[in-house]
Structure formats: structure tokens, C-alpha cells
Amino acid sequence: EAVRARRQAERAEGVEDAAPDLQDLPADIAVLWRPPAAPRRGPRPGLTLEQIADAAIDLADGEGLDAVSMARLAESLGFTTMSLYRYVSSKDEVLMLMSDRAAGRPPAVGPDVGDWRARLELLLGLMQPVLAAHPWMSRTTSVLFAVGPNRLAWMEAMVAALDGLPLSEREKLEVTGALSSHQLEWARLVEANAARRRAVAEQDGGEQVDPNAVIGRLVTAQSHPAIARAVAAGVFDEPGDAPAEDELDLGTRLILDGLASLLAGRTH
Secondary structure, eight states, X not given: XXXXXXXXXXXXXXXXXXXXXXXXXXXXHHGGGOOOOOOOOSSSOOOOXXXXXXXXXXXXXXXXXXXXXXXXXXXXXXXXXXXXXXXXXXXXXXXXXXXXXXXXXXXXXXXGGOSHHHHHHHHHHHHHHHHHHXXXXXXXXXXXXXXXXXXXXXXXXXXXXXXXXXXXXXXXXXHHHHHHHHHHHHHHHHHHHHHHXXXXXXXXXXXXXXXXXXXXXHOOTTTOHHHHHHHHTTTTSSOOOOOOTTOOOHHHHHHHHHHHHHHHHHHO
16 A cells, blocks of 8 residues: 555656655564565465454454464464464564554545544544544554554644644644544543453452442542532443543543634734
8 A cells, every 4th residue: 555655646746756765664663564465376375464464453352452462363364373474573563563454544634624623523533433443552552653554644634634723843743642642541541441340340240330439439528528529410320431422532622622722822
């Protein structure tokens, strides 16, 4: 995909050096930009990096990130562990491939969608179901450093949504980073809360109990009046899960509100 995009760019611009510089990349980044291998002849075709990534994603989605090992991955693909090393040299490379593959490609988000906030809200809203479908993404740092074609496309879409605003290029990247980091942290908290509920249920005979519910039994109006008011309001009655698909969590909205306030101060 990267090679095809590069050639299209070169033809469109007529510039030979339009391709990204792929020299001397770290090995776990270089694998994300490796051109597709030629089909191998014989009774047993070779693997593609996409097949490896998809199999690893299936393992992580079904059994958790700890289930992803070179041995388990090779077994799921019907290959030996040694043969798998012909395609990827380490589990770190596999995690990079998984993170970029699972992210998918963002849609084209131009001015027709709306202003900067409408574009960012659309992109952030599309990230939520991806993180919900692949909760392991919030547990691995590979998602932060997997600068592959998909990850770079998301970064481009987010930064481009801020075009024309009174922000420096560094500020645009910092805004994008703050929003993306919060999305990951929120997904991590949701998954940790769900895992805790499952663990408590196993200990208590299968009944799922929200761990936050114990807070209501530990506080009183005298010892913790502010928290007691939240308990009385029913805040801890239901598990704190992810927001609805068409909603952004409060933290994300606060970041966007803060940016709107900053921009308002600079345009006056």
C-alpha cells in the first residue's frame, strides 16, 4: 500500500524524491513499510504481513495480549515458529503490525464535514469503537510508536483538521497528542474496570459486581461528605463504561473546550 501510494504521488507530482525516506528506520518501524513480498510458488504459499497481523489480532482479541507469542501465532497460522521468523524477527515487530493494522484507515475529513471541532469530533468518535473492539491496544506502548501507513494517516487527518487555526505547528501536534493519549487512557480505564468486574465475579460465584459499588459502603456523610453526595446521587450505582457511540467522554470534551477557549483568546 505504501509503495503504491508513493508511486501515485510521484506520477502526480513528477518528482522522483516524493517517496518517504525509509532508510535506517528502526526494525520494528521498517516492517510496517515493507513492500509486499512476491507470491511464492509451490504447494504451500507463503505468509503475508497482513495475515500475520490479522492472526495476532484474533489471538489478542480473544484471549488477551499475553496470549500473543511467536509460538502461539505460528501455530494459529499452521506454520512452525522458526518459519515465522522468516517474516518477522521479534514479537515487537508483531505488536507494531497489529497496532497499525487494527487502527485501520481514517475517512477523508475535509471542510465539508464542518469546522475544526466537527472534524476532530468525527475522527475521535471513530476511534472509540476501534479501541473498544481491540482493548489490548490501550495496554501496549506499541500503539504509540507504530508509525505505519495507518497510524500516519490518522495523525495527518487530526493535524489537518487544525489547519488555518492560530496555532503553531508544535501546538497542533500537542493538541493531537493530548486527544489521542486521552482516548487511550480512557479505553485503558474502561478495560481495567471490566477486567476487575470479571475477577470479582469469579471470586463471588459468577455474579458480576461493580468494584466501584464498594465505595458506597466505605464512606459516610461525616468522613467523606463530597463523595457521599455522589453516592447519594447514584453515580456509583452503574458500572462506568464507555460513552455511547455518538458521544464523546467528558475528558475529551473538556480538552476540546479548552482548545476552543484558547483559540477565542487569540482571535480577539
